[in-house]
Amino acid sequence: MPALPDTQLRVMNALLRRGDPAAAVALVRPGALPAARRLAIYRNNMVQSLVAALAAVYPVTERLVGSAFFRQAAKACIGVHPSHSGDLHDFGVDFPAFLRAWTPAAALPYLPDVAALEWAVHRAYHEAELPALALARLAEVPPSAQAGLRLALQPSVRFVSSPYPVLRIWQANQAGADDTVTVSLDEGGVRLLVLQQALEIVFVPLDPAEDRWLRTLADGAGLGQASACAFDLDPAFDLASTLGRHLALGLFTELQS
Secondary structure: OOOHHHHHHHHHHHHOOOOOOHHHHOOOOOOOOOHHHHHHHHHHHHHHHHHHHHHHHOHHHHHHHOHHHHHHHHHHHHHHOOOOOOOHHHOOOOHHHHHHHOHHHOOOOOHHHHHHHHHHHHHHHOOOOOOOOOHHHHHOOOHHHHOOOEEEEOOOOEEEEEOOOHHHHHHHOOOOOOOOOOOOHHHOOEEEEEEEEOOEEEEEEOOHHHHHHHHHHHOOOOHHHHHHHHHHHOOOOOHHHHHHHHHHOOOEEEEEO
16 A cells, blocks of 8 residues: 555546556545546546636636636646645635736736736735734834834735736626726736725725835835835835825834834
8 A cells, every 4th residue: 555645646646637547546445436437526526626716716817708718727727736735715826827828818918917916805805904003103213223124014915016907907897897897908007005904905006116115025124125125216205105104004013123
């Protein structure tokens, strides 16, 4: 009898149609149905469950391309990027990148970015919301120490950028949206902060310097370094106004020196 990891690998390879399925068939106990048939039933159930999980996360993407095209894409993605977690909430992170490389989607260059926005919404919604940093705590820090401060962001924060109007596309494809509204790809791109507040998703448009500043903070840099990056991009970057805006939004949760 093979070790458990080898057994799992043989079965997973058979379910994903990798290599010779006979290695997994040999592990199946005799039953009313042939072993290969039983594995095929299990494979079908697994694929259908994962396709449904992707459809739940990417409803706008599915609506844009239709159910048949989406299922084809989902099945192809599952073969390349199978689930690696027992939590279905974690499954689907690779779908936007898969769409960028998948030839049948090449004629829809905006589609991967719409999917990236949907994944950001999905992950933001399922994150905890922590108490916001009080302005008084920041005011207590001596000016000489402020440049080295690191500002922790809410766990739900996600960043999305695209040369296409993906937020408008997403909004136009929500339940109850006006079906007569059309979105032109010529409307231009977006930089967005995606945040969950009280189980509602908030979208905050960002200018380039503000986006650079927040991403640098999210990467763990200090306030001085993040601000320098923003000033390099835009010498007119208004640090005080931007900091105040995001403090009021409840974006920051704690100070780390």
